[in-house]
Amino acid sequence: MQRAPPTDDAMSTRKTSPRSPGKTGEADDGKTKPAAKDSPLVEPHQQPARLAECRRCALWSRATQAVGGTGPKHAPIMMVGEQPGDKEDLQGMPFVGPAGELLDDALKDAGVDRRDVYVTNAVKHFKWEPRGKRRMHKTPAQREVDACHYWLERELASVGPRVLVALGATALKAILDDRDARLQAVVGKVLEHGGRHVVPTYHPSFALRAPDEATRHRAYAAIVAALVKAGTLAQRDAGREDDA
Numbered sequence: 001m002q003r004a005p006p007t008d009d010a011m012s013t014r015k016t017s018p019r020s021p022g023k024t025g026e027a028d029d030g031k032t033k034p035a036a037k038d039s040p041l042v043e044p045h046q047q048p049a050r051l052a053e054c055r056r057c058a059l060w061s062r063a064t065q066a067v068g069g070t071g072p073k074h075a076p077i078m079m080v081g082e083q084p085g086d087k088e089d090l091q092g093m094p095f096v097g098p099a100g101e102l103l104d105d106a107l108k109d110a111g112v113d114r115r116d117v118y119v120t121n122a123v124k125h126f127k128w129e130p131r132g133k134r135r136m137h138k139t140p141a142q143r144e145v146d147a148c149h150y151w152l153e154r155e156l157a158s159v160g161p162r163v164l165v166a167l168g169a170t171a172l173k174a175i176l177d178d179r180d181a182r183l184q185a186v187v188g189k190v191l192e193h194g195g196r197h198v199v200p201t202y203h204p205s206f207a208l209r210a211p212d213e214a215t216r217h218r219a220y221a222a223i224v225a226a227l228v229k230a231g232t233l234a235q236r237d238a239g240r241e242d243d244a
């Protein structure tokens with residue numbers, strides 16, 4: 001499905017010299033470069049104006065581009081994933097790979113209109129490690145989630161969603177700004193945070209990759225249930241605003 005471009009120019013991710021996956025992270029002799037070490041965080045007065053120029057952590061150095069959120073300017077629902085995957089890194093759009101396909105199915109099954117949903121990630125650069133010729137996803141470190149919180153805050157301020165869907169543990173920690181948040185403790189519930197409803201659920205990759213069919217099925221059903229809940233909350237709040 002074609003997605004709307006990022007809504008905020010500050011979140012625009014055009015990059016002057018995109019890297020191909022084959023070249024990224026490879027030294028001239030074909031050997032893999034070690035991951036860049038963390039560079040110090042940018043001081044607040046040096047904040048980059050645009051996501052494409054972000055150097056708040058070292059992940060930019062091995063990614064093709066930063067991937068900002070996409071969706072309607074003032075979507076009532078924001079879905080937050082972990083970080084772009086291989087396809088997202090190449091295309092510059094969130095959730096355009098297998099996890100995105102599952103999410104599209106879940107939205108359809110939940111009866112939630114994509115036009116009501118802004119989609120983004122807690123971390124805007126793809127973190128990966130080489131395995132043969134493939135780039136394998138690597139979970140971002142908490143310091144990288146913390147560094148990227150700046151961009152999530154900007155998206156929240158500009159889109160102003162009433163409902164946030166946390167797709168997985170990294171998203172939940174980022175949304176709550178709480179490194180100790182535990183998905184298992186709250187999955188299936190609705191939390192209130194910063195004046196918004198937060199609906200925590202599993203990351204779509206979990207529903208794709210769980211080792212057995214029953215777990216995959218349960219995880220998918222939980223994601224659909226979370227989206228139904230998000231849709232209901234968004235509609236209810238919109239109804240209240242109309243009445244006011």
Ligand code: URA
Nearest residue numbers: 081082083084094095
């Ligand atoms: N997984 C994520 O968390 N986000 C994406 O954009 C793609 C896969």
